[in-house]
Amino acid sequence: MEINQTNIIITGAASGFGKEMSLYFSTKGATIFAIDINAKALTELKNEINSIHTFECDITNNEAVEKVVDNIFESCEGANVLINNAGIMENAPLVNLLNRPDSRHSIELWNKVVDVNQNAVFYMTRSVANKMIRNRNKGVIINISSIAAKGNAGQTAYTATKAAVEAMSKVWAKELGGFGIRSVAIAPGFMNTLGTHDALEEKMLANWIEKTPLKRTGEIDEVVLAAQFSIENDFFNGETLSVNGGVVI
Numbered sequence: 001m002e003i004n005q006t007n008i009i010i011t012g013a014a015s016g017f018g019k020e021m022s023l024y025f026s027t028k029g030a031t032i033f034a035i036d037i038n039a040k041a042l043t044e045l046k047n048e049i050n051s052i053h054t055f056e057c058d059i060t061n062n063e064a065v066e067k068v069v070d071n072i073f074e075s076c077e078g079a080n081v082l083i084n085n086a087g088i089m090e091n092a093p094l095v096n097l098l099n100r101p102d103s104r105h106s107i108e109l110w111n112k113v114v115d116v117n118q119n120a121v122f123y124m125t126r127s128v129a130n131k132m133i134r135n136r137n138k139g140v141i142i143n144i145s146s147i148a149a150k151g152n153a154g155q156t157a158y159t160a161t162k163a164a165v166e167a168m169s170k171v172w173a174k175e176l177g178g179f180g181i182r183s184v185a186i187a188p189g190f191m192n193t194l195g196t197h198d199a200l201e202e203k204m205l206a207n208w209i210e211k212t213p214l215k216r217t218g219e220i221d222e223v224v225l226a227a228q229f230s231i232e233n234d235f236f237n238g239e240t241l242s243v244n245g246g247v248v249i
């Protein structure tokens, strides 16, 4: 698929990877439908490239997702690409004896992470794929996973949701392939983003860099390139593209 012939829906489009993908694919000639919960950041995105269509939406709310997807499909000839990028990273051990009164991983945190990283991916994809099929739009669903999907200590909820996203990518590759819709995942490793610096102590991050054969964190544009490959290569389907510098967790 040629980037300049695509209509791309991106969630979590106002920051990090999502913002970079929105700006890059827009300058390559794609029409961008940028969804985010952060209205202020969406305005800043629109200020950078006015032709990007922005939608404030909490994608953990299925009714809101249905409305926004209806709006998008009514305003154009349909979408070819959905990038399920929005996600939150939270750390918590399953049991933390230093934590009182409850030493266990909280249910609230579990539900919060599952809601954004897994349920919302399901809501977005069931809505968009249904419209793509009825509109006869061929294309690709790209789910942003993480190296944590392999099982990262201290991240039960995050790991579980990212493994789920990779598994759903495989199911959808089989179910949607007959309609000309591919489904893939991208799993970044330790990247040089605000999220990484917020979530990991510098000492821990230095340790991961040491374990990375390339001895550095990845850059945001290296994930954007993986998304470009996923859109352009029409035989890439059902697999996870790892962008992690060769680190093993």
Ligand SMILES: NC(=O)c1ccc[n+]([C@@H]2O[C@H](COP(=O)([O-])OP(=O)(O)OC[C@H]3O[C@@H](n4cnc5c(N)ncnc54)[C@H](O)[C@@H]3O)[C@@H](O)[C@H]2O)c1
Residues within 6 Å of the ligand: 011, 012, 013, 014, 015, 016, 017, 018, 035, 036, 037, 038, 041, 057, 058, 059, 060, 085, 086, 087, 088, 089, 116, 144, 145, 146, 147, 187, 188, 189, 190, 191, 192, 193, 194, 195, 196
């Ligand atoms: N940053 C990394 O190093 C890294 C590594 C591996 C995987 N990832 C994954 O990449 C994706 C993007 O990460 P990032 O670092 O760019 O994140 P980020 O925090 O910079 O951006 C995420 C965006 O998602 C939006 N968002 C959050 N909850 C939402 C909701 N309920 N509805 C709509 N929008 C919502 C936020 O407002 C934000 O703009 C995530 O899925 C993350 O798990 C990131």
